[in-house]
Amino acid sequence: MVVAVPQDCADLCALREHMGDCHRCALAATRTRLVFGSGDPHARLMFVGEAPGKNEDLTGEPFVGAAGKLLDELLESIGLARAQVFIANMVKCRPPGNRDPEESEIDICSPFLARQIELVDPVVIATLGRFATHYVLHTTVPITALRGRLYRVGDRRVVPVFHPAAALYDQSKRGVLQDDFRRLRAVLDRADDGERAASDGPAQLVLFDGDPS
Ligand code: URA
Numbered sequence: 001m002v003v004a005v006p007q008d009c010a011d012l013c014a015l016r017e018h019m020g021d022c023h024r025c026a027l028a029a030t031r032t033r034l035v036f037g038s039g040d041p042h043a044r045l046m047f048v049g050e051a052p053g054k055n056e057d058l059t060g061e062p063f064v065g066a067a068g069k070l071l072d073e074l075l076e077s078i079g080l081a082r083a084q085v086f087i088a089n090m091v092k093c094r095p096p097g098n099r100d101p102e103e104s105e106i107d108i109c110s111p112f113l114a115r116q117i118e119l120v121d122p123v124v125i126a127t128l129g130r131f132a133t134h135y136v137l138h139t140t141v142p143i144t145a146l147r148g149r150l151y152r153v154g155d156r157r158v159v160p161v162f163h164p165a166a167a168l169y170d171q172s173k174r175g176v177l178q179d180d181f182r183r184l185r186a187v188l189d190r191a192d193d194g195e196r197a198a199s200d201g202p203a204q205l206v207l208f209d210g211d212p213s
Contacts, residue, residue: 001025001108005115012041012119015112019092025108027093033060037088037116045080045188046122047071048113048132049089050163051101057094062087067165071128074164074177078185086120088113090131101131110135117156123191125156126184129163136160147180150187157191159184 003024009015016036022028035052038061047063055065063071072082091101091109101109113135117125127133130143136158137151143160151158161180167173 001104003108003111005111009115009119012036012116015115015119019112022092025093025105027091027095027105030096031093032057034092035060035062035089035094036092037062037086039082039086040084041086041120043084043086043120044123044191045084045126045184046086046088046117046120046124047126047128048117048136049087049128050131051089051091051098052094053098053165054094062089063164066168067163070164070167070177074181077178078181086116086122088116090135106131106135123157124184124188125153125158127158127160129161129166133160147176148183150183157187159187 001024005015006018009018019034019036022034031052035056039046049062052062053065053067055068056062062068071087075082075085090113091105092112093109095101095105125136127136133143133146134140136153137146137160138153139146143162146160147162149160151160159180161184162173162177164177167177
């Protein structure tokens with residue numbers, strides 16, 4: 001199924017309204033609430049996660065479980081509050097048992113994410129984990145090889161990081177995530193308001209210059 005998002009969804013509220021009681025894929029049958037995303041509708045930094053989990057499904061808010069708590073801590077460590085960023089997911093409904101989202105579910109749901117990105121119009125996108133990173137960078141390279149670097153897609157900077165949930169189970173990833181958030185802060189600081197990464201076409205790799213700390 002190809003989902004077309006009408007251009008008259010001129011803001012996030014209109015887009016949410018357009019999604020309605022979405023039944024475009026099978027996840028509708030098992031979800032409690034659709035998790036559209038939340039935060040500053042004009043944030044300079046946007047996070048893209050994978051899919052809602054149990055707590056998100058119950059509350060309708062992204063990243064409110066254990067991974068969300070870690071995300072809040074990481075944000076705080078770089079001087080940001082959740083209200084200053086926008087957080088959305090690849091798919092808006094919880095896959096049963098927290099399984100990985102299927103390709104067909106991503107295909108159906110991703111046009112809504114694409115429109116969210118256009119509407120929020122962030123200067124920097126931080127992709128949380130494999131699914132978001134592969135979608136935003138149009139690649140299938142493993143996240144371990146992609147994180148720690150800065151990319152440009154169109155006029156946006158993209159910073160792939162491990163999914164916070166991965167750091168809950170693997171302590172070694174926590175320090176890596178903290179380093180990557182320091183890099184993210186540096187990228188944000190350098191991307192002054194109005195200044196855009198000048199490039200078109202496929203994702204470009206830009207190595208971080210200097211120490212992230
Ligand atoms: N994991 C995600 O990727 N998204 C959420 O909203 C919660 C957990």
